[in-house]
Amino acid sequence: MNSKFQEEYKRKFMSLEDAAKLIQSGDKIVSNQCASEPVGLLNAIGKRAMAKEFDDVEHIGFGPTLSTDWIKPEVYPHFRISTTFILTPPVRKAVNNGYADFIPEHLHNVPNTLTNYLLKDLPPGKAKVISSVTPMDKHGYFCTATAPFYFHEPARMENTMVILEVNENQPRVFGDNFIHISQVDYIVENNQPLFTNPAVTESTAEDIAIANLLLEMIEDGSTIQLGIGGMPNLLGKLLANKHDLGAHTEMLGDAYKYLWELGVLNGKKKTLKPEKICACFAMGSVETYQWMHENPAVEMRRQAWTNDPYIIGQNNKMVSINQALSVDLTGQVCSESIGPIMYSGTGGQMDFTLGSQLSPGGKGFLCLKSTAVTKNGRISKIVPLLNHGSAITTPRQEVNHIVTEYGVAQLRGKNIKQRAQELISIAHPDFRAELREEAKRLNL
Template sequence: MNWKNTYKDKLTTPAGAVKQIKSGDTVLLAHAAAEPKVLVEAMVENYRAYTDVTVSHMISLGQGRYAKPEMREHFCYVGWFTDPATRASIHQGHGDFTPVYFSQIPGMIRRGVFPVDVFMVMVSPPDEKGVCSVGVSCDYTMEAIRSAKTVIAQINQEMPRVGGDAYVHIDDFDWIVEASHPLPEVFWGQSGEKDMAIGRYCASLIEDGATLQLGMGGIPNAVLAALKKKKHLGIHSEMISDGAIDLIEAGVIDGSEKSIDRGKVVVNFLYGSKKLYDFVDHNPLIELKPADYTNNPLVIMKNSKFVCINSAIEVDLWGQVNAGSMGGKIYSGVGGQVDFIRGAAMSEDGRGIAIIAMRAAAVKKDGRKFSKIVGSLKAGTLVTTSQHDVDYVITEYGIAGLKGKTVKERARLLIAIADPDFREELASDFEARFGENY
């Protein structure tokens, strides 16, 4: 029980912990719902003590006060993925963005490409042996704990204890702060009829015994809702949200036919409501693995009947997918989309499927409707998934299988699943590009 004495020696206040941060340091925050809210707030409150502190992370569910214009002399946000709290700093010029595949982040931390002076993380309380769980975010957390010069842990009584490669002893923390509060929750709401139609089309491509990767949002939940009659599905994904719970409890997702990690739901982070966090707590079915495992195409390819489903902001008639920018500005990032699409293409059983699922059109704040299938991506738009990688594109109007198709064939297929209000315009784009009638 000597670890309890060590624990007491490392115990400090939030204000005391963030004094370990020095001007010029790079501070990495744990991802999404594992962001240590109390430590981040203490760091920002202590802003006068810092100049040129770089703050990095994937998604933040916090306020992102370090990314506000008034903090520019003290903090610089450099994101690997952006969110509503941080993306404006990039657009305003006092923040920055690093393009990177999610699968590569742990290795880049390990090699010092992404140096980490201070890592701040939120974890579960220690067990009788002094071992904590990183709870809802394993992705780059474990490598950051190993590689950071200083690790500050917030012990949160409400952090679920999740297994897999997610355990860390308190010896690996330099400083410990006790601060409990509910984890941030994300609610996707009810899926509309358009999303449900997309879900049904996606489900038509999913066989019994398939292993799935699902992104976040209303469409993945609609896909899950359409899978109730399937059997023996598995999960190998970046994340799961609330939508997976019903299928797991119903036995539809049991992982019994997975070719690797059989019987386990394998993810690198968890992102949802308290219902999800309670479900995964001490649940032996759920295993967290780092992103360089879950998102590694060489691992993904080993999954039999693998199906990955991701979203997009827009797709052009070449089949190029933009999932990371809007109006020539950074909106999110690549995340794991390309990791999984390439892993599916490399499937050892030759049965991997990659789906881009999105509504055919959307509506701007001013009420104007616009097509998400476009003739060409505008100048400054980032290509997330290239025309060489794209496989299936699905909207509420149908399925376009693009793999192996010529540029003319894929353009026709995409126009056929576009919103009817825009098909005539897209047909004109087709005729101007290819010099023949649509």
């Protein structure tokens, strides 16, 4: 290794506790998340917050995954979360109880929001940009490993301070995924086990039915995006009999590793970056992270690129598959809240719904089980009107296909009455008569 880079590393190295002391009242912290979350540093900062050593510090990004002990009402005035997505129960509880904040944003636009709105006018050093990274290589580069995400744009701003948490467990993954030591202000070390997404071991009958419907509509040579959830992972296994698939996605999970090892996901027919699996973050098993390490087939790229609808649309036969929570009879889709109660976030659903329809031969699917069980009994998830306070994640103007275990409704080009008929036909049979009566009452 270059001795100059080694010396620079030593000069910039400090303990987690000393790095946490760099945080001062009024700071904004942009933290990388998922498996590239700097857990040791966030925990050290959280301890200072619980001791009330600073005030009005804001954590911006995806909500924390493993560093959550400090997410408490009494800590909120001192160290608060502003999240663009909700991955874990502690963050969900905090948002819905008022001691964390939610920022509505499409995933592709988060870097722009950070650099041009949230951080732009801060004095030098008042914004701290932090991430877990691989050890430095001989050329002086660190790799943001499983998640370039939204890290690199604010890290390159002149007024930000960059602090990296080196973790030997991180895989070195190719792509738009590296930062040089000359661009780094401070370095800490913490060999923390990476955040993993628990594997879904059992699939429901509804999941299997939905996956089989999708399987019929995915052609050989398609480029796929599978969202978060058990059904997309199940579908990944069922795709084993397809040929020459490609991948352009936001989240890289275990299904992609499985299909690549079978030779199904070879990217030979992919029109944008052939033979490359492109993603902006990974969330899966340790085995998937190890598979990514120095694998030339995998490129991790910034989300401003992976989730740009016009980039997505450059993949022929682009197929996007995402989950929804409820759909009304005109095709409005809510995927992030249950009424006014936040559950997840906007994420990249709209990005890929649009991108798939800009693609020659592309298809966009939004999937949901036809019913849900609540404390008041079973309810239909296809509804006449969305519940009061529901967030519209994908507007009806952009919806292509809605899928339940009872079928596929193609809404593109359909008028309101045709949409209502299509959606009622894939609702649970027990609710169809009621939905027809409501549709008549609403002149649908």
